[in-house]
Amino acid sequence: MENVTVYLFGKPYEVPSSLTIMEAMEYAGYQLVRGCGCRNGFCGACATIYRIKGDRELKACLACSTQVQNDMYIATLPFFPLVKAVYDVEKVKPEQMLMMQLYPEIYACVGCNACTKTCPQELNVMQYIAYAQRGDFAKCAELSFDCVMCGICSSRCPAGISHPQVAMLARRLNGKYLAPHCEHLDTRVQEVKDGKFKELLENLMQKPLGEIQELYNHREIEA
Amino acid sequence: MYMDQTMQDSIARVAAKREANLKLDPRRMTAEEKDALLAKFHPDYNPDAFAALDVGANKGDRVPKELKAILQGTPRILGKTVDLSKADYEADVLIIGGGGAGCAAAIEAYRGGAKTMIATKLRLGDANTMMAEGGIQAADKPNDSPAQHFLDAYGGGHFAAQKDLLCKLVCDAPEAIAWLTELGVEFDKAPDGTMITTHGGGTSRKRMHAAKDYSGAEIMRTLRDEVLSHPEIEIAEFTAAVELLKDEKGNCGGAVLQNMETGKLLVARAKTVILATGGAGRLHYQGFPTSNHYGATADGLVLGYRAGAKLLYADTLQYHPTGAAFPAQIFGALVTEKVRSVGAMLVNADGEVFMHPLETRDVAAASIIRECTERGKGVKTPEGSAVWLDTPMIELRHGAGTIEKRIPAMLRMFKKFGIDIRNEPILVYPTLHYQNGGLHIAVNGESDLPNLFVAGEAVGGIHGRNRLMGNSLLDVVVFGRNAGQNAAARAKTVTVGKLNCDHAAAFAAECQAANAATQERSPRLLPDYARH
Numbered sequence: 098m099e100n101v102t103v104y105l106f107g108k109p110y111e112v113p114s115s116l117t118i119m120e121a122m123e124y125a126g127y128q129l130v131r132g133c134g135c136r137n138g139f140c141g142a143c144a145t146i147y148r149i150k151g152d153r154e155l156k157a158c159l160a161c162s163t164q165v166q167n168d169m170y171i172a173t174l175p176f177f178p179l180v181k182a183v184y185d186v187e188k189v190k191p192e193q194m195l196m197m198q199l200y201p202e203i204y205a206c207v208g209c210n211a212c213t214k215t216c217p218q219e220l221n222v223m224q225y226i227a228y229a230q231r232g233d234f235a236k237c238a239e240l241s242f243d244c245v246m247c248g249i250c251s252s253r254c255p256a257g258i259s260h261p262q263v264a265m266l267a268r269r270l271n272g273k274y275l276a277p278h279c280e281h282l283d284t285r286v287q288e289v290k291d292g293k294f295k296e297l298l299e300n301l302m303q304k305p306l307g308e309i310q311e312l313y314n315h316r317e318i319e320a
Numbered sequence: 321m322y323m324d325q326t327m328q329d330s331i332a333r334v335a336a337k338r339e340a341n342l343k344l345d346p347r348r349m350t351a352e353e354k355d356a357l358l359a360k361f362h363p364d365y366n367p368d369a370f371a372a373l374d375v376g377a378n379k380g381d382r383v384p385k386e387l388k389a390i391l392q393g394t395p396r397i398l399g400k401t402v403d404l405s406k407a408d409y410e411a412d413v414l415i416i417g418g419g420g421a422g423c424a425a426a427i428e429a430y431r432g433g434a435k436t437m438i439a440t441k442l443r444l445g446d447a448n449t450m451m452a453e454g455g456i457q458a459a460d461k462p463n464d465s466p467a468q469h470f471l472d473a474y475g476g477g478h479f480a481a482q483k484d485l486l487c488k489l490v491c492d493a494p495e496a497i498a499w500l501t502e503l504g505v506e507f508d509k510a511p512d513g514t515m516i517t518t519h520g521g522g523t524s525r526k527r528m529h530a531a532k533d534y535s536g537a538e539i540m541r542t543l544r545d546e547v548l549s550h551p552e553i554e555i556a557e558f559t560a561a562v563e564l565l566k567d568e569k570g571n572c573g574g575a576v577l578q579n580m581e582t583g584k585l586l587v588a589r590a591k592t593v594i595l596a597t598g599g600a601g602r603l604h605y606q607g608f609p610t611s612n613h614y615g616a617t618a619d620g621l622v623l624g625y626r627a628g629a630k631l632l633y634a635d636t637l638q639y640h641p642t643g644a645a646f647p648a649q650i651f652g653a654l655v656t657e658k659v660r661s662v663g664a665m666l667v668n669a670d671g672e673v674f675m676h677p678l679e680t681r682d683v684a685a686a687s688i689i690r691e692c693t694e695r696g697k698g699v700k701t702p703e704g705s706a707v708w709l710d711t712p713m714i715e716l717r718h719g720a721g722t723i724e725k726r727i728p729a730m731l732r733m734f735k736k737f738g739i740d741i742r743n744e745p746i747l748v749y750p751t752l753h754y755q756n757g758g759l760h761i762a763v764n765g766e767s768d769l770p771n772l773f774v775a776g777e778a779v780g781g782i783h784g785r786n787r788l789m790g791n792s793l794l795d796v797v798v799f800g801r802n803a804g805q806n807a808a809a810r811a812k813t814v815t816v817g818k819l820n821c822d823h824a825a826a827f828a829a830e831c832q833a834a835n836a837a838t839q840e841r842s843p844r845l846l847p848d849y850a851r852h
Contacts, residue, residue, distance in 0.1 A: 129849075279507075
């Protein structure tokens, strides 16, 4: 197997080229506590920055889903101090004023687009912040939906914006107040409360095993 | 982009048969066929992989050998001095674990007026809940009912579920979806508000609600945000529980915690405790890869069992049929069942459809293993053998753009390694996914140890011997909330006495006496992947 040289916090190690950055750290002997979560790109625990030797550009990625390259200088970013505004979702209103109160720094965005350029999920971060500025929470929620809250965008932001938290607020407002209301869910919740299915379930549970098996094996399956 | 010639040849055969396969509606297996298949090919039926417990409340019951080693391991606190008279933390309700069940419990315990604390081994939200992709079940449509949901889950779990728990699960499901929506979770809906629902393996009605294929992540980050919106809830991250504490009445009264970075031991005193520690995939039963979170090491089972709580169905695990089998960088990672819900079929190396794509997970996993072993119809991979999940079928059925809209995480996961699932099929093989068994609870969430509640994947019995897709996101919400409410109510009546952890030494002595002690320090806390 082909090996490559990676520099973990500046120190060189030879590792197989097929490994992810996270696996390369373990291959080198690190027992991870910080900077390791779902190991599959969903949790944002393993934000990492790197530079390829000789290259000016500083890149960012998730260590669990990025393959090593030769001459990669690697530093993990296991914690980044994002600002999370405390609010009561029951009491807030989905209005532009709310963003002004909770996350005023978004209006200091200088439009450098560093957040978008660095996002490991390839989200249009600056654009979703622009929607948040305008109070268009549905659009902000839609564009930010795949965010894993790793915080890399915020680490690059000259305006000190905590983008993932802004988007989190927008999504909750959208889910709770703006998305179309589901009538059949209300109906069913009320029916359960009224005990509509109680007898049906009790009868089912009391049946002898053979009868339940028969019901299960011959139940009609919706096409 | 597959470079291997054998894989390329196989892909050509798959592509040649795709049009014809699309028209197939494969027959579902009969009950007898399923039983025979499972007995021969499902890992739970491998007698060499299990051993009987020598000590404790389930003495004589068989469990996976890897689990036995830690259940009968050496307690981490043995030989250490901890001053139990001084509490570093005091709470009405102590929640151990900061995943979906832990956060749901915390929100309800807090609303119930309890001084609430979460101790979690990694970060808040670092949990299997975050990685659940496909969806959450609830019978909330007119053609469906909680009774139908019960029948599907009870049959899918081989008629072994603890009926009162399953009944609560299905009855509380619609309210759980409503509760999540009230918190701001964004479910996939039609413009008129109707939930967009699909089938999962073994469902008889389309009741799988989703948030694209980030369903668990969307639920988890919302629950976490809600917890963090109440600073009164105390949170200790990177703080694992290593032993439960009891008072002189024998009731649970807190836990010994350990700072994961400094190793310092700390005492948390509480009127009630909720174990919400999750699963066990990182124990890699029978050498399987896992779709689980880094911290999934069955800690809660160890703590509860040593303290006297009973286990139920600890011998049954779920192998998700479609773990990524290639490339190596994502070996074992979850490929959501939703890929099949939206139209992809499983085909072998010759492009032949060998099963109905939506059999229950245990049956599907066993069927894939049979294809790769006895039938010799697997595709050779660097790690072994695999079958194809023919993803290009999805857009042939539902049109271009469906994959990006419905399963963007899957598109992204494979794209990072040069595979475009819109045009190329993907290789899959079963991966260790879920702990069906766990600690036994009553319907109020309480274990056999008074004042110790359990919620989420650490519970056994809700799903019987196999769980349906979408019933564990549901379970963490329903039983997380339930435990939080009941633990908070109980806390109002409890006075905690003088704390001890004598049971740890007693259990260890019993293991020694039975010649059954293992050297392994337990709970394990994290897997050891470091190469030294």
